[in-house]
Amino acid sequence: xxxxxxxxxxSILSSNFKNLEKEITSLNFSGIDEFHLDVMDGHFVxxxxxxxxxxxxxxxxxxxxxxxxxxxxxxxxxxxxxTKAKVNTFTFHIESKSxxxxxxxxxxxxxxxxxxxxxxxxxxxxxxxxxxxxxRVLFMTVYPGQGGQSYIMSVNDKIDEFTKKYSNSxxxxxxxxxxxxxxxxxxxxxxxxxxxxxxxILNSNLGYLGVVKELRKTILR
Ligand code: DX5
Ligand code: ZN
Numbered sequence: 467x468x469x470x471x472x473x474x475x476x477s478i479l480s481s482n483f484k485n486l487e488k489e490i491t492s493l494n495f496s497g498i499d500e501f502h503l504d505v506m507d508g509h510f511v512x513x514x515x516x517x518x519x520x521x522x523x524x525x526x527x528x529x530x531x532x533x534x535x536x537x538x539x540x541x542x543x544x545x546x547x548x549t550k551a552k553v554n555t556f557t558f559h560i561e562s563k564s565x566x567x568x569x570x571x572x573x574x575x576x577x578x579x580x581x582x583x584x585x586x587x588x589x590x591x592x593x594x595x596x597x598x599x600x601x602r603v604l605f606m607t608v609y610p611g612q613g614g615q616s617y618i619m620s621v622n623d624k625i626d627e628f629t630k631k632y633s634n635s636x637x638x639x640x641x642x643x644x645x646x647x648x649x650x651x652x653x654x655x656x657x658x659x660x661x662x663x664x665x666x667i668l669n670s671n672l673g674y675l676g677v678v679k680e681l682r683k684t685i686l687r
Contacts, residue, residue: 472654472685473638474678475500475533477664478524479515480613486520490527493667496674497682500531502642502662503553504613507538510562511611522551533557535583535642535662537610542569549576557581557604560592570599581640585610586618590628601638602660603628607653608643613664617644622656629657647677647684654685661685 476498481489493501503521508514515537525532531554536544541558542565548556556578558569566582573580582593583604593603605625608615621641629639640660641653650661663681670677 471659472682473499473640473660474681475502475640475660475662476667477502477504477535477613477642477662478668479504480664480668486523487527490524492674494528494530496667497678498530498667498674500533500554500660501528502664503532503534505534505536505538505544506611509539510559511537513611518547518551521548521553525551525553531555533581535581535604536562539563542572545569545572545576545578549578553578555579555581555602557583557602559583559585559610560588560596561585566596570596574599583610583642586621590624590631597632597635597637602640603637604640604642604660604662605658606643607641607645607649610643614669615644617646617649617653619652622652625653625656625658645681647680650681651684651687 476493504515506513506515533555534553536558541562556573560582580600581602581604582600585606607617607621638660639658641658642662645661645663646666667677
């Protein structure tokens with residue numbers, strides 16, 4: 467296992483929006499692999515976060531790939547405009563109201579990488595019919611809706627089960643929520659290879675560069 471097989475992604479939800487340009491610039495040099503942009507519509511989850519203007523802004527400030535995590539009722543409706551904004555991965559929830567097959571079909575047509583997210587209480591059987599059509603699965607390790615929550619340990623069993631069952635597939639297994647220095651190793655051992663961290667990076671007293679380095683070390687230690 468080498469570090470290049472690990473994807474560290476930062477969720478900017480809890481970043482300093484008073485100076486977003488400075489934040490993105492610092493994160494560009496922190497050693498992260500990807501930006502994770504949490505889109506919330508106030509329906510699928512209670513909060514409303516941001517949409518296209520902020521996504522375009524981040525895109526203009528980085529060359530790193532961008533994943534949009536769609537915590538919205540109807541992700542299908544966003545595909546056209548998000549594709550134009552050149553997001554790299556469009557991750558939507560199996561619990562959303564869009565027709566899953568149609569959403570996957572349109573994303574394939576747009577040649578955009580496809581992620582399917584599932585909430586802590588959703589069994590892996592819900593996403594199994596789509597496994598061969600997606601690029602990554604995003605296990606929510608908190609209930610979606612806000613940053614800074616605690617990692618739900620029991621999700622590790624679900625990741626374990628998935629990893630064993632699909633060990634021959636190329637699917638990227640991601641985790642999102644509560645990823646910090648004390649939780650990352652266990653999700654790695656369960657099979658996760660993509661780690662989304664918000665406050666774990668943004669609020670760390672090691673600084674962005676220091677904490678990203680430490681997260682990587684902790685995985686391989
Ligand atoms: C939760 C979001 C996460 C969140 C991660 O609804 O999907 O991406 O911002 O933040 P932390 O790492 O602080 O739990
Ligand atoms: Zn997220």
